[in-house]
Amino acid sequence: MIDYAELLNAEQCEAATAKDGPLLVLAAAGTGKTRTLVYRVAYLMERGVDPENILLLTFTNRAANEMIERARAIAGGNVGALWSGTFHHICNRFLRRFCHKLGYKPWFRILDQDDSRTLIDSCIKECVKDVKEFPKKDVVGGWISEAANSEAEIEEVVEAAAALPVDLRGEAVEVVKLYIQRKREMEVMDFDDLLVNGLRLLTECADVRALYQQQFQHVLVDEYQDTNRLQAKIVDILAAGYKNVMAVGDDFQCIYSWRGADFKNIMNFPNRWPGCAIVKLEQNYRSVPEILSVANESIKGNPDQFQKTLRPTRASKNKPQVFFLRDGNEQAGGVLSMIHRYQDDGYKLRDMVVLYRAHFHSIELQLTLGRNGIPYSITSGISVFEQAHIKDVLALLQLIVNQRDFIAFTRLLCLLSGVGTKTSERLWEKLGHSFQLGDPVQRATLMKNLRPAALRQWAPIDAFLTQIYDQGLAEQGRAAIEGFCDAFYTEYLNLTYENADKRGEDIEELTVQIASAPKLEDFLQEVALLTNVDHQFDKNARSSEDKIHLSTIHQAKGLEWPVVFVIWVVEGMFPSARAIGDCEDDREERRLFYVAVTRAQNELVLMSPRMRRLYDGGVMPCDVSRFIKEIRPELMRTRHGMPYY
């Protein structure tokens, strides 16, 4: 029997042991939100709820895994049987089982952003007369995603698009319709389709809806402030049966509205769920009072919020520091000397993090750290699984698993010199729109139609395919990758990339992961949904090396470190000029600043250079960020120039 009142504070305990019915937990930063959720799960299980009847929706897969592990430690048993993961992940799970009701095949593939943009590009080329004058694939992709996530018709979004001249609207709609058609033909879904179709399944198929409403006696949602319209609907439907829905979030930390997240979801939650109990968690266990003062003060100016004030529990320590520096290089030097100083104070590198608004803000710092032998890890912009060399290898596996995967086929064949998209299309026709790698007849057809140069490269691949299919090893993945690398890909890497060794290592790591996955098919289906955040922190947890971490603020969501640096706190970069645009709405940027500040436990260092060097060698002066100016000077220690060391 767990003594909740002993282990949790009064607020947390109230939330964790709340009686059935809708519940909104407003959990400010660092108030033990995860802890509360974990104990809620334990409490439900103690009360006899079967884990299979609990659904836990989280923002990253990593968060889900962490909660499961912690719950297992407390409640034991078969916690692993509970349903958990991101909305995309859970929808994927629904769809794998029931998508035939929407006319899909259960082996549909998930396109990652790169695949999806490539497909959009080919649609543009197909329907647009003057490609030069037409918006690029990323812009078009933005419309498509916006339409999906806000449940708008594509015509509306196109009409509202500022970047699009009126006379191109017709073509724009055509492009989007073709994209939708192509996805259907190829049996693929993009990220948004997972949510859209997941919701359709629940609204259009009464039996599926009833099944899951029956199953999920309790629905728990973490980071509810960052749900979008579709996600909120999904929650509402799933929880409609038992009405046991627990939404946990903090409107101060809504930082994904550009992706369709609408913090009105959390503001209106009590209206949508009458009789909803509300618990506020305001006792902060993470940060020293000096950091909380800065956090509270910085967020105060934003209107339309549930008023919450972080109450410190920790003893007083140092005030946050602000450094005004000359430029990015001096800033990097400043971070470096502060790192040394904190090491002298007994902090490890892994206790520290450097946060910034956008990935490219970290370039100088990476160089400086590298030159000075400070090991660092970084969650970069592209996911590990989105890098070209990984996708090349995965294409082979995808084709093994699904012989109709034209995207994978093209990717694979275009690796051969002398083969481009046209040739691959021609071959695909010749092969009858499918390519079974294990079929000697089809492979012979392929080889007959390859040019001599390409054929020379393909021959060793053919030989190794014969071998692994003879030995029945193809479906295992590991043998396939290793054979492919030996026969062709390692050499290709060496000829194509300077850092071929590093890429080779990535592939080896991938091989290990695939070998440890229960089923190749499942791994391939999930791989598009694994984020670099999931991957990065898994990897760090496994590694014993001591490294400082570099991250965007978005990716630092939900995490904490003893020492936090925030760099480039200057107007135009943070707040980002692009994010604010013309409408001068800086509320979300301010929330982002709040998130950055509240990651810190003991020490917070803000850095604000006076100028920025541009790529062409020019310089651009920078104003101090409004976020620094908004904080009363007496709350911080300020210094002009480099820190002493």
Add this chain to the structure above:
DNA sequence: GTTGGGAGAATTTTT
């Protein structure tokens, strides 16, 4: 049809 060179543009945040 493919490839590689050269010119040009441009730097948010991510499932």
Add this chain to the structure above:
DNA sequence: TTCTCCCAAC
């Protein structure tokens, strides 16, 4: 600086 796109040569 780095990536992307376009065009000209194979």
